[in-house]
Amino acid sequence: MATILLEVATPDKGEVFSKDINMLIVRSICGELGILPKHARLLTELIPHAMRIKVDGGENQLFVGGGFMEVTPEKITILADSAESPDNIDVERAKAAYKRAEERVTAYKTAPKSHEEIDIVRAETALARAKARLIVKGVPIP
Ligand code: ATP
Numbered sequence: 001m002a003t004i005l006l007e008v009a010t011p012d013k014g015e016v017f018s019k020d021i022n023m024l025i026v027r028s029i030c031g032e033l034g035i036l037p038k039h040a041r042l043l044t045e046l047i048p049h050a051m052r053i054k055v056d057g058g059e060n061q062l063f064v065g066g067g068f069m070e071v072t073p074e075k076i077t078i079l080a081d082s083a084e085s086p087d088n089i090d091v092e093r094a095k096a097a098y099k100r101a102e103e104r105v106t107a108y109k110t111a112p113k114s115h116e117e118i119d120i121v122r123a124e125t126a127l128a129r130a131k132a133r134l135i136v137k138g139v140p141i142p
Contacts (some may be wrong), residue, residue, distance in 0.1 A: 002037040006053065007061065008078040016083045017062060024076055025052040026069060034074055042071040046078065050135045063089060063136045065129045082129070089133050098130035098142065101128040 003020035010016055017087055024035040027049040047070050050061045067080035098127075104123035108115045 002054075004035065004037040004073075005037070005075045006078070007075065008064070008080055008083050010080050010083050012017070012082065013063070016080070017085065018140075021055040023054040025054075027051075028069070035071055038073045039071050039076075041073070042069075044069055045107070046080070047127060048132050050132045061086065061136045062137075063129075063133050066125070073121050081135075086136050089137050091134070091137050091139055094130050094133035095139070095142070097126060100133065101127035101130055102142075120131065 002023050003022060004024075006017060006019060006021045006024055007015065022037075022043065026033050027047050028044040029047060030044060033044070046064055046067050048065045049063075051064050052062045053062060061087040063082075063084045063086075064080045065082035067078060067083075070077045099133065101123050104115075104118050105120065105127055108118040108120045108123065112120075131141055
């Protein structure tokens with residue numbers, strides 16, 4: 001089966017993933033994209049989510065906390081704000097981040113005028129990161 005090289009790196013950790021894969025399914029700011037070998041050139045921004053990597057008949061997930069993706073026919077390069085394979089995700093930390101962010105989002109949405117100190121975009125993005133980490137670990141969202 002045809003393959004395409006996927007490289008994922010972050011400013012904190014450097015290279016997080018580098019492997020020939022069969023297909024990548026990602027969520028960009030323009031919606032979901034399926035990338036196969038020989039894909040047309042593309043540059044887009046990713047949102048926090050659980051990327052799906054298809055390889056050798058199986059599928060793995062990799063957390064990406066947003067960033068940029070460049071695609072050429074031979075290679076997919078993702079420079080991510082943060083990225084973790086399932087083995088490197090700390091579930092308790094993700095659950096705590098989820099709870100913190102959810103409380104902020106709920107407080108703001110219930111009474112925005114009394115919570116003007118809350119940066120709602122930041123809180124919603126933090127919630128999306130925590131949710132995606134829990135999805136990659138297969139932990140039910142509370
Ligand atoms: P937190 O509020 O727990 O710091 P966050 O979503 O704000 O979470 P990020 O800004 O995405 O964290 O990441 C900062 C660094 O911490 C990155 O190197 C990232 O890989 C790491 N990190 C964050 N949360 C986790 C987690 N649950 N498990 C493993 N590494 C994590």
